[in-house]
Amino acid sequence: xxxxxxxxxxxxxxxxxxTSAGATPYLFLSPAMLLLCAFGLLPILVAAFVSxxxxxxxxxxxxxxxxxxxxxxxxxxFTDAAFWSAMGNTAIFVVFGVPVIIGVSLAVALxxxxxxxxxxxxxxxxxxxxxxTAIVAVALIWGYLYNTQFGLLNYLLSLVNIxxxxxxxxxxxxxxxxxxxxxxxxxxLNIIIFLAALQGIPRDYLxxxxxxxxxxxxxxxRIILPLMRFAIFFVxxxxxxxxxxxxxxxxxxxxxGPLGATTSISLFLFLEGFRLNQFxxxxxxxxxxxxxxxxxxxxxxxxxxxDDEY
Amino acid sequence: xxxxxxxxxxxxxxxxxxxxxFWMISTSLKPASESLQYPPTPFPQTVTFEYYVxxxxxxxxxxxxxxxxxxxxxxxxxxxxMAMAGYAFGKFQFRGREPLFVLVLATMMIPVQVTMIPTYLxxxxxxxxxxxxxxxxxxxxxxxxxxxxxxxxxTIPTEMLEAARLDGASEIRIFFQVVLPMSKxxxxxxxxxTFIAGWNSFLWPLIIAGEQKNYTLSVGLSLLNQQIAINPxxxxxxxxLMVIPILIIFVIxxxxxxxxxxxxxxx
Numbered sequence: 001x002x003x004x005x006x007x008x009x010x011x012x013x014x015x016x017x018x019t020s021a022g023a024t025p026y027l028f029l030s031p032a033m034l035l036l037c038a039f040g041l042l043p044i045l046v047a048a049f050v051s052x053x054x055x056x057x058x059x060x061x062x063x064x065x066x067x068x069x070x071x072x073x074x075x076x077x078f079t080d081a082a083f084w085s086a087m088g089n090t091a092i093f094v095v096f097g098v099p100v101i102i103g104v105s106l107a108v109a110l111x112x113x114x115x116x117x118x119x120x121x122x123x124x125x126x127x128x129x130x131x132x133t134a135i136v137a138v139a140l141i142w143g144y145l146y147n148t149q150f151g152l153l154n155y156l157l158s159l160v161n162i163x164x165x166x167x168x169x170x171x172x173x174x175x176x177x178x179x180x181x182x183x184x185x186x187x188x189l190n191i192i193i194f195l196a197a198l199q200g201i202p203r204d205y206l207x208x209x210x211x212x213x214x215x216x217x218x219x220x221x222r223i224i225l226p227l228m229r230f231a232i233f234f235v236x237x238x239x240x241x242x243x244x245x246x247x248x249x250x251x252x253x254x255x256x257g258p259l260g261a262t263t264s265i266s267l268f269l270f271l272e273g274f275r276l277n278q279f280x281x282x283x284x285x286x287x288x289x290x291x292x293x294x295x296x297x298x299x300x301x302x303x304x305x306x307d308d309e310y
Numbered sequence: 311x312x313x314x315x316x317x318x319x320x321x322x323x324x325x326x327x328x329x330x331x332f333w334m335i336s337t338s339l340k341p342a343s344e345s346l347q348y349p350p351t352p353f354p355q356t357v358t359f360e361y362y363v364x365x366x367x368x369x370x371x372x373x374x375x376x377x378x379x380x381x382x383x384x385x386x387x388x389x390x391x392m393a394m395a396g397y398a399f400g401k402f403q404f405r406g407r408e409p410l411f412v413l414v415l416a417t418m419m420i421p422v423q424v425t426m427i428p429t430y431l432x433x434x435x436x437x438x439x440x441x442x443x444x445x446x447x448x449x450x451x452x453x454x455x456x457x458x459x460x461x462x463x464x465t466i467p468t469e470m471l472e473a474a475r476l477d478g479a480s481e482i483r484i485f486f487q488v489v490l491p492m493s494k495x496x497x498x499x500x501x502x503x504t505f506i507a508g509w510n511s512f513l514w515p516l517i518i519a520g521e522q523k524n525y526t527l528s529v530g531l532s533l534l535n536q537q538i539a540i541n542p543x544x545x546x547x548x549x550x551l552m553v554i555p556i557l558i559i560f561v562i563x564x565x566x567x568x569x570x571x572x573x574x575x576x577x
Binding site: 024025026027028029031032033035036038039040041042043044045046047050055060108111112114115119120123125126127128129130132133134135136137138139140141142143144145147149150152155184187188192241244245247248251252265266269270273274279282283286287289290293294297 | 313316317319320321323324325327328330331333334337345346347348349350388391392394395397398399402404407410413414417419420421422423424425426427428429430431432434447448449450451453456481485506509510512513517527528531532534535542545546548549550552553556557560561564567568
């Protein structure tokens with residue numbers, strides 16, 4: 001069936017930009033909306049309900065074993081040392097991880113944008129690769145690099161006479177090692193976002209500044225960075241959220257150890273929920289995390305508003 | 311700063327960034343004894359493919375690969391459902407359009423940690439744990455995919471659709487023969503993102519898979535980490551099996567991947 005615009009008589013062209021057609025839109029919508037409700041919205045209600053019960057593996061087998069226990073899960077949670085330790089670890093990851101990821105991605109994006117030659121475009125690809133490869137595979141590779149007996153990193157240190165490090169078994173260092181993998185992975189995606197924003201900056205601005213005698217540093221700080229405010233804001237929000245949900249790297253590399261030093265909130269919830277089968281307790285924790293994510297996002301939106309006003 | 315200096319810094323950074331992948335492939339081709347050697351050798355002195363063979367003969371990676379491919383194929387069904395929803399939002403006027411769309415956007419904000427336990431319970435209630443469908447179902451459609459399709463499809467000229475209707479085409483036929491062919495750019499982006507997401511997905515398969523016959527590559531790989539601690543080439547061969555297809559896709563479709571990420575970044 002050939003369908004071309006020339007076949008339409010002019011008077012048939014409707015002024016409306018959208019069509020009203022009875023049930024049709026609902027038919028097109030329903031499969032996706034059903035799935036979205038079943039696995040996007042319904043779970044929140046279920047989580048809220050389960051968080052007030054003592055649901056565990058016994059309850060899963062037979063719902064009559066489930067008791068309504070009010071806010072007990074929440075009160076236990078706030079006195080649970082493991083929960084606070086996971087909160088503390090996550091806070092450390094956010095406080096140190098966010099600025100590092102933004103700083104590194106911004107610096108690399110600015111450098112990549114410096115020239116449009118084929119060589120520079122070729123280099124871009126390398127920075128993107130970690131962002132699209134499976135975290136499990138990536139974590140395994142880093143685990144091998146970090147190995148204390150035959151890992152490459154300790155060998156490289158030995159070349160400059162530094163004694164071997166306990167990358168994943170020293171509690172303090174393990175935090176750094178696990179976070180490093182996440183930083184290495186996260187920069188790729190953020191570089192793409194920053195590059196897209198950089199390309200949206202009108203060339204005239206930069207040329208005018210150059211004519212006025214502004215050096216590269218001035219052009220970056222006075223023109224480029226202010227114009228990239230939205231991209232930087234966007235990356236900050238998404239990076240904070242992703243650190244709040246930090247899971248795969250510590251799960252594969254350390255399982256949260258040594259001594260819980262790398263247990264993030266997400267990993268804590270996973271272990272409580274699926275290793276210890278404390279579904280009610282873990283649901284309470286997941287709602288607390290949900291609230292933290294919403295608050296963190298709102299605070300950032302608010303700060304941005306205040307920033308815009310000045 | 312002169313361009314050459316920047317080029318050198320960037321090249322160095324690129325080499326460091328890509329190095330773990332080089333190390334993965336190099337190690338996967340070494341005999342076990344060489345992989346444990348100190349000092350480590352940058353390139354394999356003896357090249358062997360025995361660990362790739364082992365993955366398929368002694369371990370069940372053939373099945374894991376097939377399962378992973380099935381999950382990806384399910385993902386494509388989900389993509390069509392998202393395209394249909396995007397089309398409805400983009401080209402039709404109907405009661406409840408605005409609130410439903412807000413609802414779609416709202417689902418993007420919900421972290422997976424909140425939904426993982428209830429979704430497990432829901433799937434358990436549907437008797438879908440320990441099945442591939444159970445692995446695929448929760449991530450089949452996402453608010454963001456619907457959003458991207460809507461953005462693109464609202465730019466399709468309504469005249470085209472009206473003409474097809476005058477010719478007597480059914481709504482389903484219009485969607486598949488007019489709308490989808492006109493949406494190639496967004497379909498290309500979504501196809502690649504769907505493939506990458508399905509291929510790499512980890513948390514859901516880990517929670518739902520249950521028995522070994524349902525493992526995907528990511529789950530098989532994560533267990534290899536625990537089971538065989540002292541066989542790096544085997545681990546690296548398995549990691550390569552997961553990473554290399556993505557690298558090939560990346561090289562071929564780089565433009566679309568970057569475009570997709572850009573769209574997802576600047577919504």
